[in-house]
Amino acid sequence: MSRSSSGIVAGLTAAALAAVGFLAYQASANVPDTLGKPAPGASPSHVAKGPQRPRRDPAALPAHSGQGARVVYALKGDRVWLVDDGDKVARTFTVRPSTVDPEPGSYAVTSRTDRITGSDGVPIEHVVLFAKNEGVVIGFSSAQDGSMASPDPSKKTGGVRARLADGTALWNFATLGSKVVVVP
Structure with a gap:
């Protein structure tokens, strides 16, 4: 070459x-x-397939939420449980939180009002008050028209809204002095 x-x-x-x-x-x-x-959802072939930790049911009653008849309100899950005196869940449902949350802890129902206008101007029913935080009274209620709109984030409100049927069940369950346990 x-x-x-x-x-x-x-x-x-x-x-x-x-x-x-x-x-x-x-x-x-x-x-x-x-x-x-x-x-997504597939198990890699190189990972040992041993016992898997069971996923927690979001509707399961939170651990450490007290004993006996009580209303349990989970702030993270926006969920309420009505628990009878045998520690059995009678009903559970989701709620729309207010702009001011109660602090985690144990409370008692201090007031009940059948029908009133909420602090957001919405006609509400079955108001069950149990706490106060940041100068705002906090309680469960249902909008009379069945709506569950998000509250105005610029206003301090304490109404934790439930659907009409759930609000009625809570009203019938949580009489004056009834225990309300708020968990994170």
Whole structure:
């Protein structure tokens, strides 16, 4: 091979290596983030399949929520449980929280009003008051029209809203002096 032909071969080899390098770079830049990862919900084959920790039922009564007849209100889950004196859940339901939450702890129902206009101007019924925080009285109620709109975040309100049927069940369950336990 002559000196000029070996120079051409070297040039072509360098050009070929540059092209391969460029194509490899492009391919690596376009790899989906999910390549090599298990599909959502799939168990990776390299992970040992031992006993799995059971998922907690969001409707399950929270641990450490007291004993005996009580209303339990979970702030994180926006859920209420009506618990009878045998520690059996009589009913559970979700609620729409107010802008001011009660502090976690144990309270007693201090007041009940059948029908009134709420601090947000909405006609409400079955008002069950049990706490005060930041100067705001806090209690459960239902909008008379059945709505569960989010409260205006710029106003301090204490109405924890339930659906009509749930509000009626709470009204019938939580008489004056009834225990209300608020958990995080």
